[in-house]
Amino acid sequence: MLKTHNCGGLRAAHVGQEITLAGWVNRWRDHGGLAFLDLRDRSGIVQVVSDPDAAPGAHAVARQARSEFVLQVRGVVRRRPDGLTNPDMPTGEIEVVARQVEILNPAKTPPFYVYDDSPVDEALRLKYRYLDLRRQRMQRNLILRHRVVKYIRDFLAARDFVEIETPILFKTTPEGARDYLVPSRVHPGEFYALPQSPQQLKQLLMVAGFERYFQIARCFRDEDQRGDRQPEFTQLDLEMSFVEREDVIALAEALLTGVIEDCCERELLLKPFPRLTYAEALRRFGSDRPDMRFGMELVDISDLVAESGFGIFSKTVEGGGQVRGIRAPGCGSYSRRQIDELTELAQREGAKGLAWMAVGEGGEVRSSFAKFLAGEEIAAIIERMEAEPGDLLLFVAAAAPVVNAVLNGLRLELGERLGLRDANVLACCWVVDFPLFEWNEEERRWDPSHHLFTAPMPEDLPLLDTDPGAARGQQYDFVCNGVETGGGSIRIHQREVQEKVFELIGLDAAVARERFGHMLEAFEYGTPPHGGIAPGIDRLVMFLAGEPNIREVIAFPKTQQAADLMAGAPSPVEPEQLEELHIQIVDE
């Protein structure tokens, strides 16, 4: 080893020891006589002093060192003189007096500051990712990520899970997201697909009798990017045999609670995680992934305004729609301009308009529609909304899906403005009882709302024949701070049920056999009832790190255009490579 100690680990207890350090120059301060170097390695930073009188050779070398030079320093740990300690540094009580300094490698001036986390253009960070990763923020995040994955492995291994790898080169599945395809050299014109998740394979591992499987699995989806979506991402994929929904949820909750409490200091607001049905989540929050860090729940006033003189309200209710609202505490003084902004947001989400009512400090009402209502109707609304003086009430009248979308959008926006979406707080919940199918109007058929193999709730089995849209699936989503962070289900293990689902989604037997024949055949050889869940590791670590996007917890992420700016991927390839793969590029 080129070093005997780590920079960040040196303390007063080391005083007097002769040690060797190796690391990068964080900052340097040359006083002409004395020179100081802050030497950094992964463990932290320690001050190195070079004194021309004590060690002229070392001093001469040290003076040449610049930011990010790689040095080896041999020296003695010394307690700093009185009054010269630095209480802001963990190593601030001591310093290392250099006896010998060697430049292991010089460094060009970095394109941005490594020694602090000051903001830098994202493209530049990604181009020089190896330098960005030297910075404290990324070191901290990736080490946190390591601890999270380590915790998961230990937790599951202790509970009898087996970690098994599944192929990256697999088979295309036209359902779901767009696949990344890999051409086959050996089979001209044929392609592998990168897995969107190991879904089928983990179920086959249950058929294979492993009973408890997990994998830290890379997944690939060729869809447009978001702050919480990358073309390749990592899931904790796990599957269990002989379990019911409660078993999977209980295990996952114990694991997730343990990870959160073990790996970060953030407040876990709700423990145990609240359980909401899909219908309840939409009713209370307008979303199937509610941000539970704050209240501001949706309130239905349809019955109060059904007979009112405000036509937009009464006609909407008469036509089968609804009128619901939210209460924005302390926003009663919002100007017309601010309310117009909220109205624009509402219209983007599909509302025709936004009805509002501000309750003044003295209880007086300022409103876009109150003049159409009777006094007792206004009073009833205020009472139902539990409005206090100074509050702003916002109402949307429309069909339920529109009301949900609009009020969800307003709730999140107001939560943001009121500072209720604090990254230091984690609020998780489970959403269960999802509808098994969604009606696809274009294709005139049912689409699976989760995936093809999700089992219906046992009591809803008859509905598959009579009212498929009302059938609920044994599905569960794990939601953290308003982001879907994991989802899973109990799977179908009975052939009749699976065939019924294929029929409902318009997958005829021949096509099903071609795409999923291996699954169907496997299921005929004694399939245990099974189910699982797949929490997103990137999203989870993002929350634990308090980061605003998952690029900050991925070592080498891609841009929104799915490019790697450091390596320059994707890139053109040699004609010979294409020829070998039987690929022709067609000009658009």
Added chain:
RNA sequence: GGGGGCGUAGUGUAGUGGUUUAACAUGCCGGCCUGUCAAGCCGGAGAUCGCGGGUUCGAAUCCCGUCGCUCCCGCCA
């Protein structure tokens, strides 16, 4: 596929309703300096203002296009 934001010395920003040696900080280079830790002081170099075109006597600034990064909608079983 659509909408918004950003792009000016190495870096972070100012300037942007037309005419400036394009400013400030930091970094970089040189000098001075034996207790700094965001070191200090003095000096210096460093920008055809993302790129292309247009309008104009004159464009970082206005217009059109394009590229890159980013946020959002669609999409993401």
